[in-house]
Amino acid sequence: MEVLKQRILEEGIVVSDQVLKLDALLNHQVDPQLTMDMGREFAGRFADSGITRIVTVESSGIAVAFATAFVMNVPLVFARRKKTLLADPDALCERVPSFTKGIVTDIMLSRQFIGPEDKILFIDDIIANGDAARGLIKIIQRSGAELVGLGVVVEKSFQAGARTIREQGIRLESLVRIKSLSEGKIVFED
Numbered sequence: 001m002e003v004l005k006q007r008i009l010e011e012g013i014v015v016s017d018q019v020l021k022l023d024a025l026l027n028h029q030v031d032p033q034l035t036m037d038m039g040r041e042f043a044g045r046f047a048d049s050g051i052t053r054i055v056t057v058e059s060s061g062i063a064v065a066f067a068t069a070f071v072m073n074v075p076l077v078f079a080r081r082k083k084t085l086l087a088d089p090d091a092l093c094e095r096v097p098s099f100t101k102g103i104v105t106d107i108m109l110s111r112q113f114i115g116p117e118d119k120i121l122f123i124d125d126i127i128a129n130g131d132a133a134r135g136l137i138k139i140i141q142r143s144g145a146e147l148v149g150l151g152v153v154v155e156k157s158f159q160a161g162a163r164t165i166r167e168q169g170i171r172l173e174s175l176v177r178i179k180s181l182s183e184g185k186i187v188f189e190d
């Protein structure tokens with residue numbers, strides 16, 4: 001998506017050779033038109049897959065996952081990162097480290113909203129090391145649902161996350177792939 005690449009170049013902030021801050025686009029502020037364009041792009045790429053649900057991990061993936069679910073006319077379910085008093089005691093859980101937060105958290109998805117009859121499209125904002133993605137994939141697999149694929153807005157291809165997902169035989173579609181953040185510059189793959 002050329003428009004997304006352009007917006008990343010204009011509004012992304014390279015924090016280090018490993019970290020790209022996209023608060024103006026994905027993680028703090030959301031551009032509704034761009035988000036809907038990303039949702040349409042994912043919906044188009046997975047149009048013939050028989051998707052019955054979209055899943056994501058709260059919170060940064062929710063906007064793009066919602067846009068995709070809206071276009072595909074299917075429910076969106078997001079895995080929670082915090083237990084609440086109303087949490088399903090039988091929820092599917094997985095402990096995952098967070099690359100950007102530097103902590104380990106539990107992600108939970110209620111069995112009420114995902115099951116063996118589902119064909120799942122997992123949408124996420126950024127994949128770096130892939131820990132959260134692998135955790136949610138384990139939850140999806142334990143639910144008995146079929147994971148049709150993973151749509152990622154930004155793939156940092158210089159980190160191992162996307163590669164390890166693809167090595168599992170999972171279809172992973174990225175809207176943009178970043179090859180490098182060295183010397184404060186964002187370099188995209190062709």
